[in-house]
Amino acid sequence: AQTVTQSQPEMSVQEAETVTLSCTYDTSENNYYLFWYKQPPSRQMILVIRQEAYKQQNATENRFSVNFQKAAKSFSLKISDSQLGDTAMYFCAFTPLASGSRLTFGEGTQLTVNP
Amino acid sequence: GAGVSQSPRYKVAKRGQDVALRCDPISGHVSLFWYQQALGQGPEFLTYFQNEAQLDKSGLPSDRFFAERPEGSVSTLKIQRTQQEDSAVYLCASSLVGQGAFGYTFGSGTRLTVV
Numbered sequence: 001a002q003t004v005t006q007s008q009p010e011m012s013v014q015e016a017e018t019v020t021l022s023c024t025y026d027t028s029e030n031n032y033y034l035f036w037y038k039q040p041p042s043r044q045m046i047l048v049i050r051q052e053a054y055k056q057q058n059a060t061e062n063r064f065s066v067n068f069q070k071a072a073k074s075f076s077l078k079i080s081d082s083q084l085g086d087t088a089m090y091f092c093a094f095t096p097l098a099s100g101s102r103l104t105f106g107e108g109t110q111l112t113v114n115p
Numbered sequence: 116g117a118g119v120s121q122s123p124r125y126k127v128a129k130r131g132q133d134v135a136l137r138c139d140p141i142s143g144h145v146s147l148f149w150y151q152q153a154l155g156q157g158p159e160f161l162t163y164f165q166n167e168a169q170l171d172k173s174g175l176p177s178d179r180f181f182a183e184r185p186e187g188s189v190s191t192l193k194i195q196r197t198q199q200e201d202s203a204v205y206l207c208a209s210s211l212v213g214q215g216a217f218g219y220t221f222g223s224g225t226r227l228t229v230v
Contacts, residue, residue, distance in 0.1 A: 004157075033217060043204055045158070045221040091157050101146060101210070102171065103219070105157030 002027045004094050006106035013082045014114050020067075021077045021109050023092030031097040034068065036077045039089040039108075048090070051075065082113045117141075119222035121207050127228045128197045136192045136225045140209030144220070147190050149182055152204040152224070161205075164190060165212070197229045 003026045013019035025034070036048040051059045051068050058066050063083075067076045079086055092106040120139040128134050140147050145166050150158035151174075160174040166187035175182070179198075184190040194201055205225045210218040 042223055043206075043226070044223040045206065045208070045219075047219070050217065093157075101148065101163060102160040102174075103150075103158075105159070108155075108157050 002029070002094055002096065002104045004092050004104050004106035006092055006109050008109045009107070010110045010112070012112040012114055013079075015082055015084060017082055018078060018080045019082055019111065021079075021090055021092075021111065023075045023077070023106055025073050025075065025092070025094050027073070027094065027096065029096040033095050033097070034066075034075045035093040035095075035103070036064070036066070036075075037091045037093060037105075038086075039091060040087075045091070049077065079111075084113050084115060087111060087113045119207055119209050119220050121205075121222035121225050123225060124223065125226050125228075127230060130198060130229055131196050132229075133193065133195050134197055134227065136194075136205050136227070138190045138192070138207030138209075138222060140188065140190070140207070141220055142188075143211065144209035145187065145212045146210045147184060148208045148210075148219070149190070149192050150206040150208070151176075152206055154203070158206055161192070194227075197227075199229050202227055202229045 005024045032053045034051045037045045038048050039045050049061045049064050063080045065078045089108045091108045093103040095103050122137045147164045149161040152158040162182045163171040164184045179195045181193045208219040208221045
């Protein structure tokens with residue numbers, strides 16, 4: 001069974017600063033995908049960034065980047081130049097290639113960006 | 116439609132009542148997923164359809180939970196004899212065939228409160 005752990009229930013950052021959210025996972029699979037989702041109060045889960053495990057290069061999407069350490073089973077999210085609209089719950093998620101589609105989520109980190 | 120539509124947005128049910136939650140996926144998305152998100156936690160997988168076939172229902176917590184997708188488009192999640200522990204947000208996601216979790220689009224969920 002796969003597990004995903006987010007050890008920071010809450011974090012806060014000042015607008016325009018950088019923040020890093022942590023995620024670790026446990027799996028015996030070699031091929032898998034990792035995701036970071038954002039969930040604002042509207043409840044819709046919005047994909048922030050995704051990483052294929054076979055790719056050594058860390059994924060980047062504008063102000064969002066990841067630090068993927070496969071051997072350590074670590075997948076942290078860095079948000080640069082934080083904006084007020086980044087305030088939300090952030091979930092790390094995992095799916096093994098073999099399973100097809102179901103996601104296993106972490107417990108979430110509530111990020112607050114302060115003006 | 117432009118996105119995944121879920122209805123109702125809020126549902127209050129008395130303990131023991133039956134409820135039906137609807138998910139209208141993006142047109143052309145053959146894969147459809149249901150997740151249950153308890154307060155303050157990450158979503159947990161319930162069930163998965165490809166077209167009208169329910170390929171995985173291993174996450175359904177009890178035989179009071181039943182999901183269907185008779186024509187391969189709209190899906191209904193039914194909960195019989197609701198209990199307080201069923202209180203949660205129920206999220207639906209859809210994706211194109213072959214994309215699986217890589218191409219999820221989530222709806223905004225139905226918040227179910229059992230009183």
